[in-house]
Amino acid sequence: KAGVTQTPRYLIKTRGQQVTLSCSPISGHRSVSWYQQTPGQGLQFLFEYFSETQRNKGNFPGRFSGRQFSNSRSEMNVSTLELGDSALYLCASSAGQGAGQPQHFGDGTRLSIL
Amino acid sequence: GESVGLHLPTLSVQEGDNSIINCAYSNSASDYFIWYKQESGKGPQFIIDIRSNMDKRQGQRVTVLLNKTVKHLSLQIAATQPGDSAVYFCAEISGGSNYKLTFGKGTLLTVNP
Numbered sequence: 336k337a338g339v340t341q342t343p344r345y346l347i348k349t350r351g352q353q354v355t356l357s358c359s360p361i362s363g364h365r366s367v368s369w370y371q372q373t374p375g376q377g378l379q380f381l382f383e384y385f386s387e388t389q390r391n392k393g394n395f396p397g398r399f400s401g402r403q404f405s406n407s408r409s410e411m412n413v414s415t416l417e418l419g420d421s422a423l424y425l426c427a428s429s430a431g432q433g434a435g436q437p438q439h440f441g442d443g444t445r446l447s448i449l
Numbered sequence: 450g451e452s453v454g455l456h457l458p459t460l461s462v463q464e465g466d467n468s469i470i471n472c473a474y475s476n477s478a479s480d481y482f483i484w485y486k487q488e489s490g491k492g493p494q495f496i497i498d499i500r501s502n503m504d505k506r507q508g509q510r511v512t513v514l515l516n517k518t519v520k521h522l523s524l525q526i527a528a529t530q531p532g533d534s535a536v537y538f539c540a541e542i543s544g545g546s547n548y549k550l551t552f553g554k555g556t557l558l559t560v561n562p
Contacts, residue, residue: 339492378493378538378552391547425492433548435481440492 337362339428339441347447353414356444360407360428366390367409368438369401372423384409385432413446421448457536459557468526470556472539476549477520479541484513484524487555488535496524496537526558534560 340359348354360367369381380393384403401411407428413420423445427438462468474482480501485493499506499513499522506513512525522539536555543549 377554378540380550427492433546435542435548437483437495437498439495440485442490442492 339426339439341424341426341441341444343444344442345445345447347449348416349449350416350418352416353412354416354446356411356413356424356426356446358409358411358426358428358441360409360426361439364428364430364439365407366429366432366438367403367407368427368429369409369411370425370427371395372425372443373421378425381411383432390432416448418448420446422446457555457557459559461559461561462529464529464531464560464562466529468524468529468533468558468560470524470526470537470558472522472524472553472556474520474522474539474541474553475551476541476543477517479543479551481542482513482515482522483540483542484511484522485538485540485552486533486535487538493538529558529560531560531562534558 342357366385368383370378372378381395382389382401383391387403398414403409423443425440425443427440429436429438483498484496486496487493497508497511497513499515504515510527514523526533536557538555539553541551
């Protein structure tokens with residue numbers, strides 16, 4: 336069974352631009368969650384999508400948004416990029432909604448803002 | 450590889466020794482806990498989980514202990530191997546559908562051959 340796939344692996348953008356990251360969950364998994372990982376803040380929860388609806392949200396500004404498609408694939412968008420948005424963005428999938436079960440992570444997209 | 454964190458607590462052990470990685474969690478209402486392993490350049494990998502109605506759970510070469518009185522979680526790795534070298538995170542989860550998930554900062558485990 337293929338794992339969680341994130342594309343692209345690396346991305347370089349400049350301040351003010353926007354970016355879209357993609358995540359394909361494990362086949363059969365309907366929940367997709369997004370996380371930001373930085374050296375200073377560690378791993379922080381962004382949001383979770385289940386059945387094309389955002390079910391839970393962390394403490395990030397509205398510049399961070401996402402969506403999920405009918406095939407459970409998910410995209411995350413960050414608008415008006417800031418230097419502080421440089422991070423590893425991780426996607427995780429699980430069979431059901433909520434954090435009460437193990438999540439399987441992809442290897443992330445490394446986003447660098449110049 | 451790339452570092453996933455700076456100024457992480459570190460633990461250095463000899464191959465074959467047992468390792469104990471500790472985690473203090475913050476929310477007494479947390480009812481589910483997970484340990485993850487993250488190797489350089491990769492995403493976190495699920496190791497073992499435990500719910501708050503248990504105080505111990507064992508997997509293959511790993512044991513998680515939960516002490517709710519002092520809000521402490523530990524991960525024990527038996528017969529540590531070089532392949533166990535990684536950053537280990539604990540995660541605590543509280544709430545139902547609007548759950549709150551918080552990760553610890555991580556511990557860097559280095560296994561010396």
